Amino acid sequence: MMSLINPYRFGGPPSLESQALAIFAGGLGAGGLQGLMLDLSKASSLYTDAARTTLVSAAGDGIGSPSDLSPNGNHPTQATATARPLWASPYANFDGVDDSWTTAAIDFTGTDSVTIVTALRKAADDATRILYSLGNVNTEVGTFEIWAPQASGFNNIASFAKGTTSRFVSNTGLVSPVTFIHTMQMDISAPLVRARVNGGAWVSSALSQGTGNLGNRLLQISGRGGGLMFSGGTCRQYVIGKILSDAELAIVEAWANEPVLVLP
């Protein structure tokens, strides 16, 4: 006899997407968390134009604005037609020349912590290329960046965290082209910056990042300003203003993995 309290009686367990989304609510009774959640594998959440009026319909369409699935509405946009990543399911493909998106300013000033999980395909190791930039880690405080790769021939992905002092860790041995799930966490006051690939061992740094919280800044996906553009594809992207627990990370990494199936 079916239990009246069977939580799955309305169609099975919650999807990974809904579980990953629920984390933004911050748990029972808690306030919401800043960040964004992008699914580039589904055309139904992607618009060809920055004004978000026309949905992507076919491979090769430019993505002018993917939808932030989180409650924050931090939809990234790209107004210039030729600078829009092209859709090639399950990826948004960045050409390494001028393709990028930028959000409106995201107010991370209430936290000094962030977790970023990305399903990506890195296509080139020929030069410094930036996947995420909340600001220049060389010159601005309260920032983070992920460089993929860090420099020509480095075959790595480097995760930078900065309060008033910049620190980074590097996941190496990632010779392009390579597809993987990358996870980065930072906590300025701990201090901690760590990153892992495909749910493996963390590479960590506990060196001081100085002081302060993160900033209220634009988040650029691919490049910083008009240069250092990422070359490759992103499939699912999750940025949240907290250190996710192991249980939460398992959910988000599994969600990121669904279209690419690279987790062991």
Place this chain on the structure above:
Amino acid sequence: MSEAFRTMIVIAAHGAVARAVAAALSPAGHGMFIVGLVPADGPADAEPTHFISTGAIDPQFADLLALNDAQALFDASVAGAAAQGLPVTWTVEDCAALLATSDVSQEQPYPNEATSGALARLGLQIQQVGK
């Protein structure tokens, strides 16, 4: 797919005209031709010799470029500028020079299975600035 893929490379001397004409042709043309290129066999942080824009563009824009007709490009860009309230700072002669010295192709900028890529064909690399 409703858009056309093109890689467009203009010489640095015509960068300002290219930017102005592209912006006039469409609101989605604002911000084109801002990525600098330098010779592949030289330092990556040198002054740009060319500018590039590559990606999906309106098919009407692609058709206009295929005409290789300076007067048609000038007329369309002037009409677009008027529609957007932009000043016209270029001439039909500028359009002719732009078309004569630009490289427009359906190639990807980088090598793939089908092509060596527009950058390799022209001996150029992306300018690296601001690391």
